[in-house]
Amino acid sequence: MNRRSFFAALVNPQPAPDAPAMTMRTGAHGERVSLLGYGAMRYPTVDGSHANNFRGGSNAPIDLALVQRQIDYCIEHGVNYFDTSPAYCRGESEKVLGDALAKHPRDKWFVATKLSNFNPKVWSHEASKKMYETSLRLLHTDHIDFYLLHSIGGGGKDSMKVFNGRFIDNGMLDFLLKEREAGRIRNLGFSFHGDEKVFRHALAMHDKVHWDFIQIQLNWVDWHHAKEVNPRNVNAETLYKLLDERGIPAVIMEPLLGGRLAKVNERVMRKLVPLDPAATPAQWSFRFAGTFPRVLTVLSGMTYLEHVVDNVKTYSPLKPLGEREFAALERAAAAFLSDDSIPCTACNYCMPCPYGIDIPGIFGYWETALADDALPDDPTDPSYAEKRRRFLLGYEQFLERLRRAERCTGCGRCKPHCPQAIDIPAMLRKVDRFIEKLRRNGRA
Amino acid sequence: METVTRRGFIASAGAGAAVCAAAGAEKEDDKLTDGGIADVTPPGVPERQLHVVPPGAGGHRNFSTRCVGCQLCVNACPNNVLRPSKDPRRVFQPEMGFENGYCRPECTKCGEVCPAGAIRRITPEEKKTIHVGHAVWHSELCIAYTEGVDCSACAEHCPAKAIVRVPMNEKDKNSPKVPVVDSMLCIGCGACENLCPARPMPAMTVEGLECHREVRPMSGLKK
Ligand code: SF4
Ligand code: SF4
Numbered sequence: 001m002n003r004r005s006f007f008a009a010l011v012n013p014q015p016a017p018d019a020p021a022m023t024m025r026t027g028a029h030g031e032r033v034s035l036l037g038y039g040a041m042r043y044p045t046v047d048g049s050h051a052n053n054f055r056g057g058s059n060a061p062i063d064l065a066l067v068q069r070q071i072d073y074c075i076e077h078g079v080n081y082f083d084t085s086p087a088y089c090r091g092e093s094e095k096v097l098g099d100a101l102a103k104h105p106r107d108k109w110f111v112a113t114k115l116s117n118f119n120p121k122v123w124s125h126e127a128s129k130k131m132y133e134t135s136l137r138l139l140h141t142d143h144i145d146f147y148l149l150h151s152i153g154g155g156g157k158d159s160m161k162v163f164n165g166r167f168i169d170n171g172m173l174d175f176l177l178k179e180r181e182a183g184r185i186r187n188l189g190f191s192f193h194g195d196e197k198v199f200r201h202a203l204a205m206h207d208k209v210h211w212d213f214i215q216i217q218l219n220w221v222d223w224h225h226a227k228e229v230n231p232r233n234v235n236a237e238t239l240y241k242l243l244d245e246r247g248i249p250a251v252i253m254e255p256l257l258g259g260r261l262a263k264v265n266e267r268v269m270r271k272l273v274p275l276d277p278a279a280t281p282a283q284w285s286f287r288f289a290g291t292f293p294r295v296l297t298v299l300s301g302m303t304y305l306e307h308v309v310d311n312v313k314t315y316s317p318l319k320p321l322g323e324r325e326f327a328a329l330e331r332a333a334a335a336f337l338s339d340d341s342i343p344c345t346a347c348n349y350c351m352p353c354p355y356g357i358d359i360p361g362i363f364g365y366w367e368t369a370l371a372d373d374a375l376p377d378d379p380t381d382p383s384y385a386e387k388r389r390r391f392l393l394g395y396e397q398f399l400e401r402l403r404r405a406e407r408c409t410g411c412g413r414c415k416p417h418c419p420q421a422i423d424i425p426a427m428l429r430k431v432d433r434f435i436e437k438l439r440r441n442g443r444a
Numbered sequence: 445m446e447t448v449t450r451r452g453f454i455a456s457a458g459a460g461a462a463v464c465a466a467a468g469a470e471k472e473d474d475k476l477t478d479g480g481i482a483d484v485t486p487p488g489v490p491e492r493q494l495h496v497v498p499p500g501a502g503g504h505r506n507f508s509t510r511c512v513g514c515q516l517c518v519n520a521c522p523n524n525v526l527r528p529s530k531d532p533r534r535v536f537q538p539e540m541g542f543e544n545g546y547c548r549p550e551c552t553k554c555g556e557v558c559p560a561g562a563i564r565r566i567t568p569e570e571k572k573t574i575h576v577g578h579a580v581w582h583s584e585l586c587i588a589y590t591e592g593v594d595c596s597a598c599a600e601h602c603p604a605k606a607i608v609r610v611p612m613n614e615k616d617k618n619s620p621k622v623p624v625v626d627s628m629l630c631i632g633c634g635a636c637e638n639l640c641p642a643r644p645m646p647a648m649t650v651e652g653l654e655c656h657r658e659v660r661p662m663s664g665l666k667k
Contacts, residue, residue, distance in 0.1 A: 057479065057480060057481035058480070058481060059480050059481050086477070087476065087477045087478045088477070088478060088479070089477075089478070089479050090477050090478070090479045090480040091476065091477035118475075118476075119473065119474075119475060119476050121474075121476075122476065347478070348478050348479040348480075349478045350478075351478060351479050351480055351481060352479070352480045352481050352482040353481075353482060354482055355482065355484075355641050356481060356482040356483065356484035358481060400484075401544075402484040402485075402486060403481070403484060406601060406639060407597065407639060407641065408597075409587070409593060409594075409595040409596065409597050409641050410594055410595060410596045410597070410600070411593045411594055411595060412594060413473060417475070417478075429600070432600075436601075439548065439550060440548075440549060440550045441550075
């Protein structure tokens with residue numbers, strides 16, 4: 001063993017020969033897919049900042065060496081599903097993933113990418129087809145294992161028109177079906193956020209289209225409470241059951257709500273600790289998503305190797321949740337929800353704001369304070385003064401002066417991009433008014 | 445046959461929608477990918493006809509006769525508003541600028557430290573009623589006026605509620621709104637100048653008042 005490989009083994013150990021194997025699930029055509037999927041949406045950046053850490057938006061380049069290590073570790077430990085999109089990470093996700101995967105034999109990995117033709121400028125057949133062909137090229141492959149119509153259900157009240165415009169009228173769905181016939185797409189599906197009408201419409205096409213899989217947002221909060229968070233959302237239970245009835249494999253996104261469910265929240269932990277004092281919130285969440293038998297894989301946008309290591313462990317093998325544990329999570333979900341919550345998953349779809357506002361950074365700061373019971377919202381609380389001081393100081397340290405909520409113009413350009421249907425300018429204003437009140441309420 | 449017709453119908457309906465969606469967008473959106481963060485530049489520093497001195501100073505005459513240029517207030521200002529003047533006639537005497545912050549309503553620090561009586565001690569309540577300047581709108585810079593952006597940065601943050609947004613088309617209340625400053629209410633704190641997104645210069649800039657004065661007591665009610 002030379003020095004280099006010694007260190008490599010130290011930081012990136014091969015699984016011990018007798019290590020328990022990752023739980024596998026079976027896809028529509030018999031493919032054996034790992035229950036953990038790698039989401040290439042939250043890559044580490046060289047400056048260490050990333051929304052996944054509630055550090056907000058960044059322009060820093062992706063840390064390619066770290067990404068390579070994660071991908072290597074994944075493949076060595078049985079993870080074989082890798083999910084990307086032409087839109088992720090300022091458009092760099094596919095290339096970075098393609099280059100990293102190219103170091104491994106093609107039969108070791110499945111790749112999923114998407115038709116992310118959100119902008120009406122690329123609704124045309126030519127532009128959309130070009131997006132698909134670019135994906136093949138960047139991923140260095142002659143076939144895509146899982147191809148998705150990206151995020152159907154968006155577009156507010158025009159959601160049906162947007163669906164038709166992006167996939168039907170331009171003949172793209174027909175084209176993709178032909179590509180599937182030709183074997184260049186192995187599984188065709190869609191991901192969904194937003195308007196239930198569109199979901200049901202697409203599902204009704206199943207007899208004709210035969211969706212091989214469908215990607216939905218599922219976690220222990222959205223299972224029963226998505227509607228409470230936002231009336232425009234659909235409870236994950238409803239979505240999962242619709243897929244289960246039709247026998248369509250479900251790919252799961254946001255098992256951790258962009259990291260919000262990985263954070264220790266005392267109100268939540270009170271319900272969970274009695275059952276399993278040593279389990280981390282992330283482990284609870286992954287076990288929840290993996291327990292459903294129709295789930296093919298659970299995607300996680302893992303920014304750092306330790307996330308990969310942890311999640312691999314949780315699924316090697318999966319210990320399904322029992323009824324008591326489900327009930328505890330249900331109670332935890334009720335405790336998690338707060339009227340003050342801003343359900344941002346730090347997906348960065350809204351970014352960049354043309355005026356430089358760090359949208360996910362601001363919402364992340366707010367949510368962290370809420371989860372830590374550190375929001376100074378009650379002047380009669382004996383610790384109000386201390387909370388106020390810390391909250392204001394943290395806000396000023398954490399967010400650059402020119403990127404804070406007070407500088408949102410209210411132009412509304414970000415709003416249609418949010419898959420969680422957050423009224424972003426209104427929520428920024430809410431945070432800003434809260435802070436303004438704090439500032440005035442006492443001497444600076 | 446029936447399917448063909450239906451499909452054709454849906455297709456044409458969809459094409460119509462595409463046109464509407466594009467035309468409905470306020471401003472052409474070039475966004476194709478996610479993530480990243482836009483560059484930001486701090487607001488520019490405008491030339492002022494009359495400089496601004498802090499509330500409690502009474503006005504230019506009192507301030508310039510009494511101020512000894514000790515810089516205590518400059519150091520005390522937590523909002524980075526006060527700085528020594530570059531004007532040779534007022535050398536070392538402080539004046540206000542708003543590119544780093546604005547004169548916040550809860551702050552009365554400068555009056556507390558001034559040893560020379562140039563800035564009187566005032567309460568935050570009093571401060572609300574003292575005019576030290578007034579905001580001037582520069583339409584050619586305002587993104588609401590030039591680009592039709594639904595921007596409410598100045599109006600939202602004016603602590604005196606002195607800025608009203610008025611639609612430009614009388615018959616259409618959803619038409620682009622421009623900010624109108626009520627100089628009876630504006631106290632000259634610089635919030636609008638500081639928070640205006642227009643570059644290289646803010647579209648709202650503060651002009652100083654030679655003699656500070658009190659706002660009509662009525663406006664205190666408007667809060
Ligand atoms: S509404 Fe605010 S956050 Fe959204 S794009 Fe406009 S300025 Fe940025
Ligand atoms: S699009 Fe919505 S969920 Fe995603 S980062 Fe922006 S505000 Fe958060």
